[in-house]
Amino acid sequence: EDKVVQSPLSLVVHEGDTVTLNCSYEVTNFRSLLWYKQEKKAPTFLFMLTSSGIEKKSGRLSSILDKKELFSILNITATQTGDSAIYLCAVPGGSNYKLTFGKGTLLTVNP
Amino acid sequence: NAGVTQTPKFQVLKTGQSMTLQCAQDMNHNSMYWYRQDPGMGLRLIYYSASEGTTDKGEVPNGYNVSRLNKREFSLRLESAAPSQTSVYFCASSDRGRRSYNSPLHFGNGTRLTVT
Numbered sequence: 001e002d003k004v005v006q007s008p009l010s011l012v013v014h015e016g017d018t019v020t021l022n023c024s025y026e027v028t029n030f031r032s033l034l035w036y037k038q039e040k041k042a043p044t045f046l047f048m049l050t051s052s053g054i055e056k057k058s059g060r061l062s063s064i065l066d067k068k069e070l071f072s073i074l075n076i077t078a079t080q081t082g083d084s085a086i087y088l089c090a091v092p093g094g095s096n097y098k099l100t101f102g103k104g105t106l107l108t109v110n111p
Numbered sequence: 112n113a114g115v116t117q118t119p120k121f122q123v124l125k126t127g128q129s130m131t132l133q134c135a136q137d138m139n140h141n142s143m144y145w146y147r148q149d150p151g152m153g154l155r156l157i158y159y160s161a162s163e164g165t166t167d168k169g170e171v172p173n174g175y176n177v178s179r180l181n182k183r184e185f186s187l188r189l190e191s192a193a194p195s196q197t198s199v200y201f202c203a204s205s206d207r208g209r210r211s212y213n214s215p216l217h218f219g220n221g222t223r224l225t226v227t
Contacts, residue, residue, distance in 0.1 A: 009151075034215055042115075042201065042218035043154075088154065090216075098169065099216060101146075103153035 002027040002093035006102035014110050017079050021105045023089030024071040033072050034099070035063055036088040042087055046074075079109045113137050117202050117219035123174075124226045132187040132222050134202030142205050143185035144216065145177060145196040147198040154201065160185055192226045199223050 003026040013019055025033065031100060032050045038044035045055040049065035056063045060079075065072045076083055086104040093100045115136045124130055137144065145157040146169075156169030160179040174196060176188045185204075189196060199221045206214035 014133060041214075041220040045217070046217040048215060090154075098159060099144075100156075101154040103151065 002091070002100040004089055004091055004100050006087075006089050006105050008105060009101050009103060010106040010108070012108045012110065013079055015080060017080060018075065018077045018110075019107060020069065021074040021076075021087050021107070022071060023073070023102055025089075025091045026070065027091050027093050030067065031092050033065055034090045035072070036090065038086040038088060038104070039084075043086075046087075061075035076107075079107075081109050081111055083107060084109045085102075115204055115219035116125060117200075117222050119222060120220070122200060122222060122224050123161055124189075124224065126193060126226060128192050129188070129190050130192065131189075132200055132202070132224075133184070133219050134186065134219060135184045136202075136204040136217070137183065138217065139182070140204035140206050140217070141177065141182070144203040144205075145175075145185070145187045146201045146203065147171065148201060148221075149198050157187065157200075192224075194226045197226045 005024050007022045032048050034048045035046040037046050047063045052065055052067040060077045063074045071081045086106050088104045090099040118133045141162045144159040146154045148154050155171050157171055157175050158169055158177040160166045163182045166177050166179055178186050203216040203217040204217045
């Protein structure tokens, strides 16, 4: 059975702090790992990683994948209150068509 | 540019009542999905449709049925609602498939369902 585990489950920081969110996985036939941000409504796509050591960056957010150790991290530098959200990690499982999601990390950024 | 549209946004049902959640996408995606999201449980796949005319069970299909009406529309039906089905339901679509297995999912804004 495919498994995606995220840690921590929740995190409270102050504006300006740097945070690291973790995602470990066990899936058959790994193809990619995806990160989503969920605020009040729909999850929105952030990154997709397919190769080890390749760091994706978008402004203050960056993510890296380690296919040997089966994990990914999402870094957010200089956090802002607008970064408060649930961050979800997902991987395609045995079937091309299905994504298995972790339980998410609830990030709260206080002013 | 609507993306994925779900209706209704909110619904309250009594135990035993039935209802259908509607979902439509305008991105010409092949694959469509229904997820439920519960506190502490993350997103769990109920059913998915890899292409028009096909549907398959996900992780938590019991108590639900689906219909892929055409390429755009994928509905989720609760025949006899139970309190355990109180949840937020998300529809999603993607181009995910043999040629584009890395295509990300695009989500609708969700339906908040309460069963009393």
